[in-house]
Amino acid sequence: MQMTRGMRLKEAKSYVAGKLGVSVADLADPIAMHDVRRDLGLGRIPVQELTYPTHAGAMEAKFRIAEVLDVRINSVARFATHAGLGARARA
Amino acid sequence: MERRVRTRLGDGGLVEMTPSEIRADLVAGSELGARRAKATPLTDAEIDHLVDTFASEAKFSAVDMGDEVVLSFDGSGNLDSGTRVDELYSYQSHRGADMLELFGIDYSYKAIKTILPWEAQWMKTAQLNLIAPLQYGAMPDLGRYSMPDGPIPNWSELMPLGRIDEAREAQMAAVEHAVADMVYVADGMWEAGADGLDFDTAGAAGDADLLAALTAIEQIKGKYPDCGxxxxxxxxxxxxxxxxxxxxxxxxAGMWPKDQMKVAQEAGVTIFGPAVNVNTTKSVAWNVARACALIKPCMEEAEIPIHPNVGMGVGGVPMSPYPPVDAVSRVSRALVDILKVDGL
Incomplete structure (x- = not known):
């Protein structure tokens, strides 16, 4: 939100927390966010024994992030175009 | 007798100072910065808070829970473990980076122009494998366009000869080349999926260097409004x-952080990074107080996020290839607590 929307910190935290349905404090709590990221498919950190092959990661997760946060992500839009995905994914 | 605590100088060297000496340095740094920025010095409460931070024996210092900020990076990855994408994974997953940056070791848009297809392929590969936002970064680096490295007469040689008009014309000719190169690289990187561009150490070659960056940014934002x-x-x-x-x-010429931020904002910048240079012979406390006073007016008027530069030798961080964590954490905390910055 800061990088491509130029939002100040407070506004950006509120926006993301609202879209994720969590409190602003939850955003910096790795325990809370681990579950939120799993539930929404936003990608998590794989650590050898604890990998997530059946969950969204990398580009897959960015598709979810674009949808959940309602932002255009350049690499997601280009992936959708190159892969011939629907107009919705490119929006 | 007053206790003495270990703290550091701007070159990273350890020194022992009393809390009173630290306070005196903080006040002196703040007053000097405020004079330069034509602003008011830090308040007594702010100085008290910084004394607490710098007179602590703790190895590490941190902001309060809830005051976490966004960590952006210019040049994430040290090329010491695998590929550049491996390093980006590391920054994303293990080093707390919120924004990543792909960069070439010859950190200049003029140099990157010549290898753009190679760099753009790395951007595409990285974007497929990362989740955190990833920008591409380099320097405007206007000096590269002057002879003998570039095609333009060298203004630094013309000026001492009193050929001022020619020196100025040379800089304007260099600006045209630099703008074209930065926009060209931006085109390629945006097509490859970059989330944004970083123009680092803007103004390194002076006001013409900054003008080149601002002009390029305005053109890039005109073409790609969603580009960070x-x-x-x-x-x-x-x-x-x-x-x-x-x-x-x-x-x-002569702009300080607040006015630099305003022109950056007008050009379409989404994150502005003020840089305050470190005096290596003064304490870190003196340096960070001066940085706070210089940047404070910028914070009061900014409409975009402000991420002060806290690399080696800027923002109060010691000028050292491996800045000590006790100093880096105190500087970071000071900038967040005093200035309420949006990121670092």
Whole structure:
């Protein structure tokens, strides 16, 4: 939100927390966010024994992030175009 | 007898100071910065807070829970473990980076132009494998366009000869080349999926260098409104190597962080990074108080996120290849607590 929307910190935290349905404090709590990221498919950190092959990661997760946060992500839009995905994914 | 605590100088060296000596340095640094920025010095409460931070024996210092900020990076990855994408994974997953940056070791848009297809392929590969936002970064680096490295007469040689008009014309010719190169690289990187561009150490070659960056940014934002633009400054005061250049009617030479931020905002920058240079012979406390006083007016008027530069030798961080964590954490905390910055 800061990088491509130029939002100040407070506004950006509120926006993301609202879209994720969590409190602003939850955003910096790795325990809370681990579950939120799993539930929404936003990608998590794989650590050898604890990998997530059946969950969204990398580009897959960015598709979810674009949808959940309602932002255009350049690499997601280009992936959708190159892969011939629907107009919705490119929006 | 007052206790003595270990703290550091701007070159990273350990020194012992009493809390009273630290306070005196903080006040002196703040007053000097405020004079430069034509602003008010830090308040007594702010100085008290910084004394607590710097007179602590703790190895590490941190902001309160809830005050976490965004960590952006200019040049994430040290090329010491695998590929550049491996390093980006590491920054994303293990080093707490919120924004990543792909970069080439010859950190100049002029140099990157010649290898753009190679760099753009790395961007595409990285974007497929990362989750955190990833920008591409380099320097405007106007000096590269002057002889013998570039095609333009060298203004630094012309000026001592008194050939001022020719020196100014040379800088304007270099600006045209630099803008074209930066926009060209931006085109390629945006097509490859970059989330944004970073123009780092803008103004390193003076006001013409900054003008080139601002002009390129305006063109890039005109073409790609969703493109993130981070502008990191080279120094606290823009040098007047040309002296008469303006951007939207504002003279660039002699600009301090607040006015630098305003022209950056006008150009379309989404994250602005003020840089305050470190005096290596003064304490870290003196340096960070001066940085706070210089940047404070910028925070009060910014409409975009402000991420002060806290690399080696800027923002109060010691000028050292491996800045000590006790100093880096105190500087970071000070900038967040005093200035309420949006990121670092």
């Amino acid at each position: 633009i981070e502008l990191g400054m080279a120094g606290e005061c823009t040098l007047g190597m040309h002296g008469e250049l303006t951007y939207h009617g504002k003279r660039l």
